[in-house]
Amino acid sequence: MDIAQLLPNGKVLIAGGCGNEGVLASAELYDPNTGGFTATGKMSVARGDFTATLLSNGKVLVAGGESGRVLSSAETYDPATGQFARTGNMNAGRTMHTAVLLPDGNVLIAGGGEYQHPLATAEVYNPTSGTFSITGNMTVPRYKQAALLLPDGDVLVVGGSDGRDWQGQYSNAEIYHPAQGAFLSIGNMNMARFKLPNSVALLKNGKVLIAGGDTQVEIYNPASRRPLAYPQVGWMPQGITRQRPC
DSSP states (O other): OOEEEEOTTSOEEEEOOEETTEEOOOEEEEETTTTEEEEEOOOSSOOBSOEEEEOTTSOEEEEOOBSSSBOOOEEEEETTTTEEEEEOOOSSOOBSOEEEEOTTSOEEEEOOEETTEEOOOEEEEETTTTEEEEEOOOSSOOBSOEEEEOTTSOEEEEOOBSSSGGGGBBOOEEEEETTTTEEEEEOOOSSOBOSOTTSEEEOTTSOEEEOSSSSBOEEEETTTTEEEEOTTTTBOOTTOOOOOOO
16 A cells, blocks of 8 residues: 655655555655646655654655565655655564654654554654654554544544454554553444544544444544444445445
8 A cells, every 4th residue: 555645835745555566665746736746756665554644844754564574664755855765763563553743743653563463562753863762552452543643632543453354353442642651541432443544533623533444433522532423424325335445
């Protein structure tokens, strides 16, 4: 899977993923003003199933992924130069993990790991030093989960799998507190879900819409630290089928 990241200049960075020749190191930019794509610098290694996070300084952190093996390496893309540059390595190889920009400008990297062998560990990237440091473990090992920054600065982590994919989906959720560097388990979702990294969104009222991994949508209320069911409206309309993802 490739990654698309919106840049401060309005263009979109598209990097990595799989092509006819296998996993790619190439990247390109999409310009919404022209509707065209142009090549930009290459990553230091070919990557698929990695994360790309827009940093406070306008650069993009690219971390982990896989290319015949699970990667611990990371690099940053600078839109001003159109080039990638290596930065410090993560403490563990990770693919299918999550990365969230924290209010202090650091990035929380959590879970992922090798296929069928997810990690409970997490680490924090410091853009100033270009290094990763270990932080508290999640309450369970998970990959293919979703993570989202909440209005109070905490991070919500939901779903994922214990490595058995469809047979090991999680309904549980947890909160990461940056000040304590610790994860805390919270109430379960109404549905077990995985493969939902881009299906969780913060609403204007401060609640969180969880829409992926199942046909039913639900709402999480950070004020209560419990998920709320969203019946009727949350179901996919009749006549629309949702095929199981690959």
